[in-house]
Amino acid sequence: MNETLKVISRRRSIRSYQTEQIKDEELHEVLEAALLAPSAANVQKWHFAVIQEKDLLDRMVIDIIEAVRNSGNKFLTDVVSRPDHHTFYHAPTVVIISGDKSSPYSQNDCSAAAENILIAAESLNIGSCWIGTFLPLFASEKGEEYKKKLVIPEDYYPVCAVALGYKAIDNVPTPPRKKDVISFVKKG
Ligand SMILES: Cc1cc2nc3c(=O)[nH]c(=O)nc-3n(C[C@H](O)[C@H](O)[C@H](O)COP(=O)(O)O)c2cc1C
Numbered sequence: 751m752n753e754t755l756k757v758i759s760r761r762r763s764i765r766s767y768q769t770e771q772i773k774d775e776e777l778h779e780v781l782e783a784a785l786l787a788p789s790a791a792n793v794q795k796w797h798f799a800v801i802q803e804k805d806l807l808d809r810m811v812i813d814i815i816e817a818v819r820n821s822g823n824k825f826l827t828d829v830v831s832r833p834d835h836h837t838f839y840h841a842p843t844v845v846i847i848s849g850d851k852s853s854p855y856s857q858n859d860c861s862a863a864a865e866n867i868l869i870a871a872e873s874l875n876i877g878s879c880w881i882g883t884f885l886p887l888f889a890s891e892k893g894e895e896y897k898k899k900l901v902i903p904e905d906y907y908p909v910c911a912v913a914l915g916y917k918a919i920d921n922v923p924t925p926p927r928k929k930d931v932i933s934f935v936k937k938g
Contacts, residue, residue, distance in 0.1 A: 757873045762922040764877030767841045767915035771802060776874050777843065780914065783870030784847075787862040790855035796863055799846040799900040807844060810887065810896070811837045817890035818883065826883055837883050841913035844881070848906040860909035867912045877917035884911050 751759070777800070784798060801807055814837045815830045829835065838844050847864055849856025864880055871878040887893060888908045902908065 757869055759924075761868055761872040761878070762924065763879040764913075764915075764917050764919070764922065765839045765879060766918040767839060767877060767913070768918050769840075769842060770916055771842045772876055772914060772916065776876060777914075779874065780867050780870045780876070781845075783866040784845075784863040787859070787866040789859035789862065790853070793850075793853060793855075793859070795850035795853050795856065795906075796860050797848045797903055797906050798863075799848070799902055801844045801846065801900065802842060804842070806899075807838055807841075808836075810884070811835075813890075813892050813896075814884050814887045817886040817892070820890065821886040823886065826886065829883060838881060838911075838913045839879060841877075841879070841915040843914040844911055845914065846884075846900060846902070846908050846911045848902045848908045850903075851905050851907055856907075857909055864910050864912055867914075871912075871914055875917075877915055879913045881911040881913055884908075 781798060781800070785794075789796065801810075815835070818826045818830045821827075830837070845867060847860040849860045853859070868878045868880065885908065887896060896902075897904070897906075897908075
């Protein structure tokens with residue numbers, strides 16, 4: 751297996767982080783990888799809000815829990831109601847990736863950037879986790895307030911977030927993968 755494939759297969763969602771902040775050089779390398787992701791027609795209508803302020807992240811979690819409970823989503827309400835719930839797992843860095851509301855490809859573009867962040871982070875032995883649970887916050891009345899605070903452009907909306915930090919656990923088992931999801935159509 752080559753190095754790229756090893757990194758892809760080694761990457762796991764990390765849900766326990768050290769409090770130590772990742773180095774700026776590492777953050778910039780990871781963000782550079784995000785900017786190198788493909789986007790439809792190379793429009794790059796995405797925005798990356800990097801949050802490294804613990805108090806703000808903790809306050810966001812309180813507001814996320816409230817927004818999720820008000821959303822009526824039973825699955826997510828059960829998730830955020832766990833006693834030790836922290837939407838970002840206390841990661842010291844969170845990147846919120848937003849896309850242009852007017853582009854039909856924003857979800858794809860932002861997701862491609864998110865995956866590049868996950869892979870780049872793993873290549874530097876930095877833990878990461880894709881976070882979707884935060885989204886109801888931006889559909890709530892506090893959403894606009896947070897968009898302003900995070901300097902997310904007005905015509906953009908959050909698509910996904912990635913938590914980043916040094917891993918507090920290692921050897922996370924690989925959740926099982928389905929094998930019967932590929933079909934081959936070959937000549938003859
Ligand atoms: C769109 C999307 C949303 C996700 N949201 C969350 C989340 O809110 N919290 C979380 O802990 N993991 C989240 N994950 C991570 C998945 O649970 C994880 O990728 C999956 O269980 C496979 O595990 P692995 O990443 O270790 O291979 C999300 C993944 C994706 C692609």
